Amino acid sequence: MQANYQLKEETLKDSMRGLARSINHIVENLKDVNEKIDRLEASQNIIVDKLSKKPEYLSVGEVALIEGVCEKTIRNRIKEGAIPATKNEGERSYKISALQYYETRTEVKSKNSSRNVS
Numbered sequence: 001m002q003a004n005y006q007l008k009e010e011t012l013k014d015s016m017r018g019l020a021r022s023i024n025h026i027v028e029n030l031k032d033v034n035e036k037i038d039r040l041e042a043s044q045n046i047i048v049d050k051l052s053k054k055p056e057y058l059s060v061g062e063v064a065l066i067e068g069v070c071e072k073t074i075r076n077r078i079k080e081g082a083i084p085a086t087k088n089e090g091e092r093s094y095k096i097s098a099l100q101y102y103e104t105r106t107e108v109k110s111k112n113s114s115r116n117v118s
Contacts, residue, residue: 058096060085 063083064071078085078094084104085094 056098058098058101060094060096063096063101 058066060071060074060078064074067074074083075094077083078096083096084100085096087094
């Protein structure tokens with residue numbers, strides 16, 4: 001009978017050691033997951049900071065995305081004077097002042113439709 005108790009006690013101790021190892025393994029994995037979450041949150045905060053700051057200048061491509069038209073349409077509107085933009089001597093791309101663009105933007109037109117923007 002004594003041997004039977006010792007056998008059960010040894011089995012119980014082995015089970016407890018195995019359970020302790022499993023718990024330690026889970027805790028280590030949780031630490032790794034928490035570190036990864038912290039890094040992702042830091043990256044997310046950096047991205048949100050960059051997105052929340054309004055740029056001083058917009059590119060032709062950015063304005064095209066905003067208005068839902070192609071870049072050539074935006075370049076044509078710049079040449080017509082409908083969109084205020086500058087291009088310094090020797091530069092290949094237009095600089096569109098974000099402030100001026102949003103102040104003068106009252107109507108969005110495309111070949112198929114027209115709508116007012118508030």
